Amino acid sequence: KAGVTQTPRYLIKTRGQQVTLSCSPISGHRSVSWYQQTPGQGLQFLFEYFSETQRNKGNFPGRFSGRQFSNSRSEMNVSTLELGDSALYLCASSSTPGAGEQFFGPGTRLTVL
Amino acid sequence: GQQLNQSPQSMFIQEGEDVSMNCTSSSIFNTWLWYKQDPGEGPVLLIALYKAGELTSNGRLTAQFGITRKDSFLNISASIPSDVGIYFCAGLTWMDSSYKLIFGSGTRLLVRP
Numbered sequence: 001k002a003g004v005t006q007t008p009r010y011l012i013k014t015r016g017q018q019v020t021l022s023c024s025p026i027s028g029h030r031s032v033s034w035y036q037q038t039p040g041q042g043l044q045f046l047f048e049y050f051s052e053t054q055r056n057k058g059n060f061p062g063r064f065s066g067r068q069f070s071n072s073r074s075e076m077n078v079s080t081l082e083l084g085d086s087a088l089y090l091c092a093s094s095s096t097p098g099a100g101e102q103f104f105g106p107g108t109r110l111t112v113l
Numbered sequence: 114g115q116q117l118n119q120s121p122q123s124m125f126i127q128e129g130e131d132v133s134m135n136c137t138s139s140s141i142f143n144t145w146l147w148y149k150q151d152p153g154e155g156p157v158l159l160i161a162l163y164k165a166g167e168l169t170s171n172g173r174l175t176a177q178f179g180i181t182r183k184d185s186f187l188n189i190s191a192s193i194p195s196d197v198g199i200y201f202c203a204g205l206t207w208m209d210s211s212y213k214l215i216f217g218s219g220t221r222l223l224v225r226p
Contacts (some may be wrong), residue, residue, distance in 0.1 A: 006156070033214075042216055042218045042219065043156075043201065043203075043216040044216075045213075045214060045215075051193075056211060056212065079205075081139070090155050091156070096212075097212070098159055098205070098207060098212035098214075099145040099212065100146045100163075100203070100205040101146070101158055101161050102158070103158065104155030104156045104157070105146075105155050106153070106154050107154070107155050108157050
């Protein structure tokens with residue numbers, strides 16, 4: 001069974017730009033969660049999507065948004081990038097929302113200059 | 114808000130030694146999870162614990178869900194060089210049909226051959 005895939009793996013943007021990250025969950029998993037990982041703040045939950053609906057949301061500004069498609073693939077968008085948005089963005093899939101057994105992708109390393 | 118205190122922050126041990134790390138919180142969790150993250154990769158689920166007092170093993174790894182539901186520990190026996198990485202605990206709690214999954218700050222493990 002293929003694991004969670006994320007594209008791109010690395011991205012460099014400048015302040016003010018926007019970025020879209022993509023995540024394909026494990027086949028059969030319908031829940032996708034997004035996390036931001038930074039050295040200072042650790043792993044922080046952004047949001048979770050299930051059946052194309054946002055089911056849960058963390059404490060991030062509205063510049064961070066996401067969506068899920070009918071094939072369970074998910075995208076995350078960050079608008080008006082700030083230097084502090086530089087981080088590893090991780091996607092995790094699970095069979096149901098709020099399942100502790102989440103399977104993570106390798107992440108997208110975003111650098112904002 | 115809810116926080117997980119994970120300790121130690123880092124450990125540098127000799128190959129063959131046993132390792133112990135733990136997470137504590139002032140809040141109660143329904144599920145405890147332990148993940149390992151290798152450099153450049155996403156976290157990989159090691160052990161999931163669902164019941165207070167539960168003791169679960171996965172090879173050389175053993176984890177326990179504290180009886181108070183506010184803590185958990187992970188032991189690694191007879192460490193080997195490939196145990197190197199960052200270990201994260203995570204606590205899952207359900208409230209009012211919504212949930213929170215909170216991660217500890219991680220324990221960085223280095224193993225000296």
